[in-house]
Amino acid sequence: MITGAQALVAALKKQNVNIIFGYPGVAICPFYNELSASGIRHILVRQEQNAGHAASGYARINGRPAVCAATSGPGAVNLITALATAYMDSIPLVAITGQVSSDLLGRDVFQEADITGAAEPFTKYSYLVKDPADIPRIVNEAFYIAGTGRPGPVLIDLPIDIQQAEFDETDVPDAQHLPGYNPTTKGHKGQINRVVSAIKRAKKPLLCIGGGVISANAQNELRTLCETAGLPAVSTMMGLGALPTTHSNYFGMLGTHGHPYANYAVQQADLLIIIGARVGDRAVSAPEALGRRAKIVHIDVDPAEIGKNLGTTIPVVGDAKTVLDQLTQTGAKANCGIWMDDLDDHRRLYRPDLDPRPNGGINPKGFLRTVSLAMENDSIIVGDVGQNQTWTAGNIMMRGGKFLTSGGMGTMGYSIPAAIGAKLADPQRQVVAVCGDGSFQMSMCELATAVQHNVPIKIIVMNNHSLGMVLEYQTQQYNGNHFAVELGSSPDICALAAAYGIPSRCVTDDSQTDEAIRRLLDQPGPALLECRISPDEASR
């Protein structure tokens, strides 16, 4: 006989889980008690939302579903923001929550929350476990669902009595029973052929790369297709880094905060091949007009994304890695030398604003470009949300590393916990979190987590003493009526870092930054660099 909690630990080990991000409470204590001697590492975060974000960072580097855990009621509800963030960006998570005893469900007892109900819109699937003998199968299914097809978070809600209940584990199968779940990976051959002839006929073909290419780990396949077929490509923010920034076929990031030459390419293309992107409103502002101008090929593992926001000429359902490879195998070649030259001219003529500010102060764009160049090629940059996100996404040089951020949900506070998760997933790689002073304060409690568990992430706080992105919006849309966007001069961020035991430095002028960045990256443990900038700096 074993208990439900023991079965859960055994099932997690069977999935090769060796780390869990979580925060306990009474309702999840039976599980935590078993976890203590399991050999699975537990990272105690300081708020459950950050357990979810840290697991997200871990999963994005590790490529497998990562696990977060919380107690019932407030613990579970605190997780929701992270589940929603992961859901929007298709990040595979398995979230485990404690729940009140199953005989008390529905009676509004202390710390009862209907978490499977509350999280329904933000989870790929969820389980409320009623029988401990189901645990092996449920865990097996949860990992499979989270990690296959279009990845996403799966929630397992475990009443405390189910964790405690004993059952005879012999003869308990863990075989999956998912008759309705059959994700398609391979693109339909007829559709692939239609794409190929569209490529041949097009004068101005363009690949549009989304986060799906990165979650499918299809960077190499993408590069091969671009090079062998001679296709130009742009990326969404989530697709950043799928091609190196300096690749000759890469023409930047599209969207509201993207590169003008990338948006020009999208506007001019007569064939748009969208791969693993949702065509969200931040990426493409007028999808109807686009659909009228160009032929649209939409390749996605989730059929429900195809045609949702943009009419599609040729839909292809399949995994980005497989479909890109299928396309390369056809030997298709684009015929678009003139188009490439035109795009190249636009790219060359673009003058990014990277130079030092003449009257002192720091140019955030130039600064972040320098940060990325000072880092190793395979390093990981985790962007937060706000102006800092647009500065980071628009100016970092990707050379085989990864850029992680909350794209779909735009969740402030993502960067620090996600950086902790990413660093734990691959301790060899440099990991830098870039946030604003607003987003920093949303998850600064996790500095303690980084210290306690010795996770040597580097944190850059772009401090403009304001909620810069909203301030800028108020400037533009409300005649500069700035309201509720000034954060004041408190806290002293470096003093705060010191309180957590983290070495830090503050720079205020472009002349100081090179050396400060080098020192930051050279610190053996977690370290912080505060970069003071003007609240008047523009996003673009």
Place this chain on the structure above:
Amino acid sequence: MKRTISVLVENKAGVLSRVSGLFARRGFNINSLAVGETEDPAVSRMTIVSDGDEHTIEQVEKQLNKMIDTLKIKRLEDSSATRRELILIKVGAGTHQRGEVIDIARVFGAKVVDISTTTLTVEHSDRPERIDLLVDLLTPYKIKEVARTGTVALEKGAGTIGYKPKKD
């Protein structure tokens, strides 16, 4: 335009709330939703009548298909499906009007299943349009209460929804 979608789902807790949540969240209309067990007790059939343009209905189908618990889904065209709805309708009919109400019921092939001094309850199963017509005709008699099941439907002829359980 109204469309009928037949959906086979796993017969387990929470499925109905997932489906109705999906419709609410994505702004899809539900005109009616009928659910019940099929020949296989592990499988339920939902018959959903929704209205919307072609694009919307396609989205409804894709989102339903995406649900893990959905086994198979098929749109049923009005011309190629047998569609039925059951209604119980209680009308105010004292001694003077009983005859008229019974006449109307008879024209429809409906049954009078309950009677009181002041009311008659009529039961009828028919195509949804005919049910609407029956309600219209009975409206002058002061309808006290109505219970309708929503449409259920099956394909005409030998065709089925074509679900083959995969072997685990």
